[in-house]
Amino acid sequence: MGYINAISYYFPEDFISNQDIIKDYQVFAKQKEKRITADELYQQNWIRKRYQAKLSVTAKDLGNYAAKKIFLEWDIDKDDVEYIIFVSDALEYKGPTTACIIQNDLGLKTTVGAIDILHGCTGFVYGLSIANALIVSGQVNNVLLITADTPTKIIHPSDIELRSIFSDAGAATLVSNQKIKEGINASLGKFTFGTDGSGEHLLKVERSGTRHPADVEWLRQFLNDRHNNLGGRLIMKSSAIFLFALRTVPRLVKKLLEIENLSQNDISFFILHQANGQMLDFIRKRMKIPSEQFIVNIEEIGNTVSASIPIALCDAFRENKFSQGDKVLLAGFGIGLSWGGTIINFE
Amino acid sequence: MNINTFIEKIEAEFDELEPGTLQKETSFKDLDEWSSMHALIIIALIDTEYDVVLTGEDLTRLSSVEDLYTIVKERK
Incomplete structure (x- = not known):
C-alpha cells in the first residue's frame, strides 16, 4: 500500500490582483465597453490573488523549488527517491522528458526512474495512482511526485475570465511504501x-x-x-x-x-x-x-x-x-x- | 428544436426536479427548489446546447418556461 507521507509547495514571488487584471484587460481587449469592477470579478470565482512566474521561470523550476522544500521541511533524504513523476501541461521540451532533467537539477541518484505525465487538473490523481501502482507492484519504495504548471504563460491579457482564475505553482509529494516519522502518513x-x-x-x-x-x-x-x-x-x-x-x-x-x-x-x-x-x-x-x-x-x-x-x-x-x-x-x-x-x- | 426536448434538457440538468415537474406554463422561479445556482445552470445550459447567451436580466424578466423557450428560439 502507498502512503502520502509529505507535501511541500512553492509559489512564484509575483502575484496579480483583480485590479491588475482589469487594468491589463482595458489595454488589450478590443471590446472596451465591457466594464467590470474588482469586486464583480471576485464574485465570479472568489479569487482575489493569483501567482505569476517570471518569463524565465518554468513549471519545472517551480516544481524543483517545491522538491527542495520537501527535502528540508520533512527531513527527507533525497537519496531515498527512486522514481520521479513530473505532472504538467507545461513540459520543458518535446524531448527530453522533463523528469529526467529534474533528476540532474535536484542531484538525485542516477538509478532513478523518471517519467512525465501530460495532464492538467486531474494530474495529481493520475500521479498518485501511478506512484501507488509502482509501489504496490514492488518496483520501488519511494516516489517523488511533482505537480507544477504555469498557465499564466498561455493566457492572453484580453482573456479576463481565464486570467482571473489561473495561477502558477509547484507542489512536491512523497509517496512511499511505509509511513515516515512525523509525516502526513495517509x-x-x-x-x-x-x-x-x-x-x-x-x-x-x-x-x-x-x-x-x-x-x-x-x-x-x-x-x-x-x-x-x-x-x-x-x-x-x-x-x-x-x-x-x-x-x-x-x-x-x-x-x-x-x-x-x-x-x-x-x-x-x-x-x-x-x-x-x-x-x-x-x-x-x-x-x-x-x-x-x-x-x-x-x-x-x-x-x-x-x-x-x-x-x-x-x-x-x-x-x-x-x-x-x-x-x-x-x-x-x-x-x-x-x-x-x-x-x-x-x- | 422543440419545447419538449427543451424542457427535458432542463429537467435532466436539475437533479432536484422529478421528470414532468416542468410544464410550458410553469413559472420556474416560483419552484421551491429555485436558487441563483439554477439561474446560472440555465444560462450555461442554453449557451452550451443552443449557442444563445442569456443574461441574468433576461432571466429576471422572464417568468414561464415557454417565455424562456421563445427567447432562445428568437435569438438562435
Whole structure:
C-alpha cells in the first residue's frame, strides 16, 4: 500500500490582483465597453490573488523549488527517491522528458526512474495512482511526485475570465511504501477515472503542439503582449466546462464511495481540485456537503491546475484538520476532458 | 428544436426536479427548489446546447418556461 507521507509547495514571488487584471484587460481587449469592477470579478470565482512566474521561470523550476522544500521541511533524504513523476501541461521540451532533467537539477541518484505525465487538473490523481501502482507492484519504495504548471504563460491579457482564475505553482509529494516519522502518513485507497475526449475543443491550449503549430502569422497578433503567447493560447468554453463539472463531480464521488463501500457520511473532508470558488460552492450545495467538511483555499491562491489538490491537502494538514481515522476524498477534473479521484485514510 | 426536448434538457440538468415537474406554463422561479445556482445552470445550459447567451436580466424578466423557450428560439 502507498502512503502520502509529505507535501511541500512553492509559489512564484509575483502575484496579480483583480485590479491588475482589469487594468491589463482595458489595454488589450478590443471590446472596451465591457466594464467590470474588482469586486464583480471576485464574485465570479472568489479569487482575489493569483501567482505569476517570471518569463524565465518554468513549471519545472517551480516544481524543483517545491522538491527542495520537501527535502528540508520533512527531513527527507533525497537519496531515498527512486522514481520521479513530473505532472504538467507545461513540459520543458518535446524531448527530453522533463523528469529526467529534474533528476540532474535536484542531484538525485542516477538509478532513478523518471517519467512525465501530460495532464492538467486531474494530474495529481493520475500521479498518485501511478506512484501507488509502482509501489504496490514492488518496483520501488519511494516516489517523488511533482505537480507544477504555469498557465499564466498561455493566457492572453484580453482573456479576463481565464486570467482571473489561473495561477502558477509547484507542489512536491512523497509517496512511499511505509509511513515516515512525523509525516502526513495517509494511505491511498482505490482509484477511479473518467475520460471524454469529445471535449478536446472545450478547454485546450491552441497552437501549442503538433496539431496546427504556431506560425509566424499567428504569433504576430501578440507582438505587443508581454510574453507573445509563445507557448500557445489557452481557450475555454466556460459554460460547457461549468456544466461538465456540475454533472461529473457528483457522479465521480458516488462511484468512489461505491467502490470503497462507503457512504457520504463516512467522509471527513472533501478536497476537490480548486477550480473556481463559486463553482465549487455550487457542487458542494448540490451534494449537500457541510461547508466545514469541504475545503476551499482558492481566495489567495487561484486555480493552480495539478498543484491545487496537494496545496489544499498540505494546508489542511498543517492546520491540524485531520484526526486518526479520517477519510479524505480527493477529486480532480478538467482539461481532457478528464476526471479522477481517490479516498485517502489517516490511519 | 422543440419545447419538449427543451424542457427535458432542463429537467435532466436539475437533479432536484422529478421528470414532468416542468410544464410550458410553469413559472420556474416560483419552484421551491429555485436558487441563483439554477439561474446560472440555465444560462450555461442554453449557451452550451443552443449557442444563445442569456443574461441574468433576461432571466429576471422572464417568468414561464415557454417565455424562456421563445427567447432562445428568437435569438438562435
